[in-house]
Amino acid sequence: MSEYCIELNNLTKRFGKFTAVDNFSLKLLPGKVYGIVGPNGAGKSTTMAMIMGSLHPSEGTGNVMGHQLGSEEALKILGYSPEFTSFYDDMSCVEYLWYMGTLGGLSNEEAMEKAISLIKKYDLVDHAYKKVSKFSTGMKKKVSLAQAMIHDPKILLLDEPTANLDPTSRMEILDTVREMVQERNLTVLISSHVLTELETVIDHVIMINHGKLVMDEDITTAQERFKQGILVVSCDNNELLLKELERKYKVENGKGTIRIMTSDVNSLKKEVVKLIFENDLVLNVLHEEVLSLDLLYKQALEGENK
Ligand SMILES: Nc1ncnc2c1ncn2[C@@H]1O[C@H](COP(=O)(O)OP(=O)(O)OP(=O)(O)O)[C@@H](O)[C@H]1O
Numbered sequence: 001m002s003e004y005c006i007e008l009n010n011l012t013k014r015f016g017k018f019t020a021v022d023n024f025s026l027k028l029l030p031g032k033v034y035g036i037v038g039p040n041g042a043g044k045s046t047t048m049a050m051i052m053g054s055l056h057p058s059e060g061t062g063n064v065m066g067h068q069l070g071s072e073e074a075l076k077i078l079g080y081s082p083e084f085t086s087f088y089d090d091m092s093c094v095e096y097l098w099y100m101g102t103l104g105g106l107s108n109e110e111a112m113e114k115a116i117s118l119i120k121k122y123d124l125v126d127h128a129y130k131k132v133s134k135f136s137t138g139m140k141k142k143v144s145l146a147q148a149m150i151h152d153p154k155i156l157l158l159d160e161p162t163a164n165l166d167p168t169s170r171m172e173i174l175d176t177v178r179e180m181v182q183e184r185n186l187t188v189l190i191s192s193h194v195l196t197e198l199e200t201v202i203d204h205v206i207m208i209n210h211g212k213l214v215m216d217e218d219i220t221t222a223q224e225r226f227k228q229g230i231l232v233v234s235c236d237n238n239e240l241l242l243k244e245l246e247r248k249y250k251v252e253n254g255k256g257t258i259r260i261m262t263s264d265v266n267s268l269k270k271e272v273v274k275l276i277f278e279n280d281l282v283l284n285v286l287h288e289e290v291l292s293l294d295l296l297y298k299q300a301l302e303g304e305n306k
């Protein structure tokens, strides 16, 4: 059997004449957390729906641990929290989770046991008998995560689990994901628009734009590859330093600091120190900037759109 737990081979999805996903190939290793990022309409949800088998690819094939996409065996392995979850209006939280458990192949008793344990785990005990349709956005996201976990899947697909949440609820959801990954050695594919928040969770970044794969890399390799070298400097006369440096470098004047881009950070460091010394300036700040996922994303998409 293949070492990969999900393999997508040249998947294409067309809606009429429009190509939403275009010759998309991907291999996911077990036990890793993958972030799928891309602008609105890039094809993230369509890709997840094809993995779940709820959308049939126009072309291409794929498998989940050797089982064809959409097969009963594949669905048992997958847990899915969709971008928009529709809850049955008159079901309470416990009823809904129990029902989803029975749909996932659990017996009535097993489903009830699992529903109750997830309700405890996700801190929903006080709301267990209230209608999910009346829950707040954050609580609904938690219920959506709980239903994705109800049949103990090996792979989780989370489509924007933190969308429209306040920062505290976002952190809570991401902490839960982190915890689940550690406890159960899950493989996770998680999409989000808030790229910087994924940085703390993912091992690997997949970037998609206009339905095409733009990047598929280990997060640290990706950061390294795009590392331009940004030096952040501040002294007691930033104007003077700025004037000297902007002749030769791309420079941004920030709030009290200057950001200088270069492909050779070491030479730049020497030059800055020399300028500081020769002009009798007082150096307050000098550090290299760690490339954020947001910047990486911007750079990758700019490269793609050229
Ligand atoms: N059922 C459908 N019929 C027609 N077009 C569709 C359908 N589903 C998706 N699309 C189109 O396919 C493209 C990709 O959509 P998709 O929802 O996969 O993007 P996304 O990356 O998830 O975007 P978002 O970040 O907004 O959630 C979009 O242009 C969308 O309008």
Ligand SMILES: [Mg+2]
Binding pocket: 044, 045, 046, 083, 159
């Ligand atoms: Mg989407």
